[in-house]
Amino acid sequence: MSxxxxxxxxxxxxxxxxxxxxxxxxxxxxxxxxxxYAPCPVDGLAEALAPRPSRLPRAALAGGVLGGGxxxxxxxxxxxxxxxxxxxxxxxxxxxMFLPPALEMALLGAALAAFVAMLxxxxxxxxxxxxxxxxxxxxxxxDGYFMVFPCPDDPVERDAVRERLHALGAGTIEQxxx
Amino acid sequence: xxxxAPLAALDAEVARVLRRHAGRGWWACMAVAVxxxxxxxxxxxxxxxxxxxxxxxxxxVAWGFAIINYVWWIGIGMAGTFIxxxxxxxxxxxxxxxxxxxxxxxxxxxxxSGLFPILHLGRPWLFYWLTPYPNRMGLWPQWRSALVWxxxxxxxxxxxxxxxxxxxxxxxxxxxxxxxxxxxxxRFYGVLALGWRGEARHWRRLDTLSAVFAALAVPLVFSxxxxxxxxxxxxxxxxxxxxxxxxxxxxxxxxxxxxxxLLLGVPMRRWLGLESLITGRHLDMLAxxxxxxxxxxxxxxxxxxxxxxxxxxxxxxxxMRQRMGGAYGWVFWTMLACNVGGLQALWFxxxxxxxxxxxTVGGLLVLGMWLERFxxxxxxxxxxxxxxxxxxxxxxxxxxMLLAGSVGLFAALFLLFVRLLPTVxxxxxxxxLLREGTPG
Numbered sequence: 001m002s003x004x005x006x007x008x009x010x011x012x013x014x015x016x017x018x019x020x021x022x023x024x025x026x027x028x029x030x031x032x033x034x035x036x037y038a039p040c041p042v043d044g045l046a047e048a049l050a051p052r053p054s055r056l057p058r059a060a061l062a063g064g065v066l067g068g069g070x071x072x073x074x075x076x077x078x079x080x081x082x083x084x085x086x087x088x089x090x091x092x093x094x095x096x097m098f099l100p101p102a103l104e105m106a107l108l109g110a111a112l113a114a115f116v117a118m119l120x121x122x123x124x125x126x127x128x129x130x131x132x133x134x135x136x137x138x139x140x141x142x143d144g145y146f147m148v149f150p151c152p153d154d155p156v157e158r159d160a161v162r163e164r165l166h167a168l169g170a171g172t173i174e175q176x177x178x
Numbered sequence: 179x180x181x182x183a184p185l186a187a188l189d190a191e192v193a194r195v196l197r198r199h200a201g202r203g204w205w206a207c208m209a210v211a212v213x214x215x216x217x218x219x220x221x222x223x224x225x226x227x228x229x230x231x232x233x234x235x236x237x238x239v240a241w242g243f244a245i246i247n248y249v250w251w252i253g254i255g256m257a258g259t260f261i262x263x264x265x266x267x268x269x270x271x272x273x274x275x276x277x278x279x280x281x282x283x284x285x286x287x288x289x290x291s292g293l294f295p296i297l298h299l300g301r302p303w304l305f306y307w308l309t310p311y312p313n314r315m316g317l318w319p320q321w322r323s324a325l326v327w328x329x330x331x332x333x334x335x336x337x338x339x340x341x342x343x344x345x346x347x348x349x350x351x352x353x354x355x356x357x358x359x360x361x362x363x364x365r366f367y368g369v370l371a372l373g374w375r376g377e378a379r380h381w382r383r384l385d386t387l388s389a390v391f392a393a394l395a396v397p398l399v400f401s402x403x404x405x406x407x408x409x410x411x412x413x414x415x416x417x418x419x420x421x422x423x424x425x426x427x428x429x430x431x432x433x434x435x436x437x438x439x440l441l442l443g444v445p446m447r448r449w450l451g452l453e454s455l456i457t458g459r460h461l462d463m464l465a466x467x468x469x470x471x472x473x474x475x476x477x478x479x480x481x482x483x484x485x486x487x488x489x490x491x492x493x494x495x496x497x498m499r500q501r502m503g504g505a506y507g508w509v510f511w512t513m514l515a516c517n518v519g520g521l522q523a524l525w526f527x528x529x530x531x532x533x534x535x536x537x538t539v540g541g542l543l544v545l546g547m548w549l550e551r552f553x554x555x556x557x558x559x560x561x562x563x564x565x566x567x568x569x570x571x572x573x574x575x576x577x578x579m580l581l582a583g584s585v586g587l588f589a590a591l592f593l594l595f596v597r598l599l600p601t602v603x604x605x606x607x608x609x610x611l612l613r614e615g616t617p618g
Binding site (some may be wrong): 039045046047048076097098103104105108110111121122124128143 | 188265310330338341349377381384605608
């Protein structure tokens with residue numbers, strides 16, 4: 001029979017500065033797969049974990065081009081091919097008049113794409129997660145600062161990791177079942 | 179100032195939302211709001227059965243309360259997004275306390291306003307004909323019409339303001355989920371929070387999202403209310419046909435929205451005990467920006483008058499004369515008394531430091547802006563080019579019921595918001611307090 005699988009070690013920190021310092025020194029040592037949780041953004045924390053900024057603005061740009069360009073093309077199609085109406089001799093393709101709806105739909109498309117990109121990048125919605133089983137983790141949305149360290153299977157190594165985390169200023173350390 | 183009191187107030191705000199009983203005051207307000215909603219339902223029901231003939235509209239005044247209420251509500255709905263977005267882009271830290279309830283106000287005001295153009299259509303159940311879709315009749319919308327532009331503008335604005343409001347709420351919903359004492363509530367907030375955990379990279383993505391939203395929302399606010407103005411100025415009617423209209427309408431929208439934020443914020447902060455989060459300084463800043471928007475509106479009134487006489491068009495001049503001295507002159511002068519006269523009180527520090535005085539000025543401005551819409555619509559229409567097309571507009575009781583009902587709908591939605599969600603952004607405020615020690 002194999003040992004119960006473990007998601008990681010949940011270490012609590014007193015504040016954002018402590019968490020940031022611990023994350024920085026672990027990342028500098030080359031540790032991968034750390035997660036850091038805080039009730040509000042901590043300056044520098046995300047950058048320490050992933051230096052590359054999010055690609056969300058590009059998704060917004062794509063959504064905007066698609067929304068605006070698509071609406072413009074739709075108007076052109078309907079006013080020139082599908083249903084041309086002569087209004088006081090104005091040209092069918094009176095494109096300046098097509099810009100306002102295209103502008104509005106460009107903004108809507110960009111906003112929708114950005115929102116979906118945020119959910120996609122963050123892996124939401126995800127109503128179940130191993131961390132939700134931890135009673136202590138409930139503080140993470142209020143005033144708790146936590147680090148989840150990928151847990152080695154070997155118990156000896158695991159104790160070494162615990163030692164290391166304590167040395168970095170962690171308070172309680174718990175095992176998170178997967 | 180120490181951050182301990184505001185931080186405790188944040189926890190108290192969560193505890194208030196999660197309280198089992200809403201309290202008598204809330205129920206009393208809700209009872210009034212629901213009664214008005216019943217009035218709204220009756221007014222709409224009778225309208226659907228009997229048609230727009232039950233309203234006071236007729237020739238020559240074919241646009242009445244429905245359009246007045248629509249422009250008034252959507253104007254109120256401009257301020258929340260402006261407070262959140264434009265003040266975020268310009269790094270005005272005092273917005274943090276105000277953004278959440280102002281955004282809620284925006285969503286509800288836009289939703290309320292959206293009812294009116296649909297009801298005004300005459301056959302509201304065919305409103306989907308405004309959308310472009312392949313159909314058996316082979317019909318498409320008339321893309322050169324400002325009314326079609328407006329439909330797209332409202333739809334986009336409503337969707338974006340809901341997304342903006344909701345994305346800022348997700349971490350706060352997670353906190354409510356974690357602190358809920360009953361399983362039902364934990365599930366309710368848990369599903370809405372989508373499983374938010376507050377990982378550092380997730381926070382950064384949400385931050386990027388809110389910056390992108392802010393950058394999109396500012397042009398959106400300006401364009402949406404400009405489209406509303408183009409509904410008027412695209413026509414050749416004297417008093418409407420003016421290039422002044424889009425900026426003039428945007429300033430008016432911001433003025434009415436800021437005024438509504440004052441009117442709602444002052445009692446809310448007192449009844450919910452939010453004084454350490456929404457401080458006197460916040461109200462002071464809100465009053466100042468109201469004053470700034472109001473002065474632009476006053477400049478708009480002056481410009482409108484000046485250009486009518488300077489342009490020398492006899493019909494424009496006649497409309498301006500009728501506005502000031504005609505049958506609806508009292509509307510014009512009451513509006514000026516509210517929007518220009520009442521506004522000047524905000525120059526005084528003593529007024530800006532007295533919450534009830536601010537709420538009073540806010541109420542006057544909200545009323546004044548409704549009168550402005552009445553004046554713009556009715557006094558431009560009731561005297562046509564020929565004396566043969568002159569006629570008065572008298573609202574019927576159905577018009578009044580619809581107006582009162584829309585206030586009830588807005589109030590009911592806002593009360594539900596106050597009951598179910600934190601009225602201050604918990605995570606933004608916490609970050610601000612940890613960084614700077616003050617609520618802004």
